[in-house]
Amino acid sequence: MAQRFYAQSGRIIMSKPGYNAEPGLPDQFKIFDSEWAFGNVVIVSGSVSVGQGTHTIAFPAQHFIPAIEVLAFDNRNGFPHLIGRVGTTATNSSFTFTAPNDTDFVTYSVYGVAL
């Protein structure tokens, strides 16, 4: 049985089934390694019904300005249609965007990624 958890010298590694967690393990066989240069953190995601115009959405306050992704959609013929990516202005606890014409709803994600 594989040893799937490694914690030594300040380093934590968790491996996928069948692989020993150890410093020499290639990344594709890991679930987590504390030496990775950046994380995989999604602070919050959502979908809200909004029309054309400027809107602000709050999220849990961070110690940095996170990366924001907003996509606008309109509903037609029984399907959501992608209008496109929307630019944002962000602080450490909210972001503001201007929804384009015909927007019916937006989806958004706030990531643990900073400039």
Place this chain on the structure above:
Amino acid sequence: MTERTRIGTLFGAPGMYVSQPGDNLLAPTRPLLFDSRYDGFEIHAAGRVSMPMIDNTADLRTYSATVSYPNLGYIPQVTWAAIANGSSIIHYNSTVIEPTRGSIIAPTDAALDVGPSQLTYRPTIFGGSQVSLDLFYIIYRNPRVTPTYTPAGTERVFIGNDGGTFKMRVSKPGFHARFATRDQCLVHEESRKLIPVLTGVVGIPARPNMQTAPGRVSFYLGRAFSFPPKIVVTSGANSNVGVSLGLNDGLMELTNSVLAPVTARYVIYHPE
């Protein structure tokens, strides 16, 4: 030596926390590497399917593909892209298709319907000749709308033998690690997390004016991709950056739609 790992209570919530290498967990200056207050991308299904033309009326050609996956019980987050056969160029969060470098097809319409067990993508292209298209998709075990988690004093981390079963878990807030399902865990012994593979910071020129194309910069990442990676880009407080990537040659292009130059960070995760 800075503290980088805490299994216990921090930021007022029990769980597991890890800072980035060199960053102090008690006074972090950068995003955390692992933060059990929040979610992380986990892969549910991925694939590439043909997207045949289903209608051609008055030079409006509609292509469509539907893919099915085991029912998640919620609408998941997805990465998707239409790609022309013979091309390896992916445009993220966009309807644009690039059959050959610099040759752009901009669909007039693109329906994207994501449900708990299937995804349909249906772009409509006006004019030109019929093209052969594929749909790339990655389905995540992450709801489109994050549930409201309630931190509680439950056992959030368990690594070891539990009645004859090996368990390696960090549960989401409010769930008991030993008894949580895979979707209730940030780390689970069956996890298929996205792997962080590359990051960098680049400058992107300003868009000259709103009547012209966005400012753009392109560069090689030094590796190819067998599958479209997840890419997140930020230019800080004011962000409107588009991304495309050649899977075969690793040529990445970032576009800037604002009227001032920006500095942007990209991070790339691969479903290895």
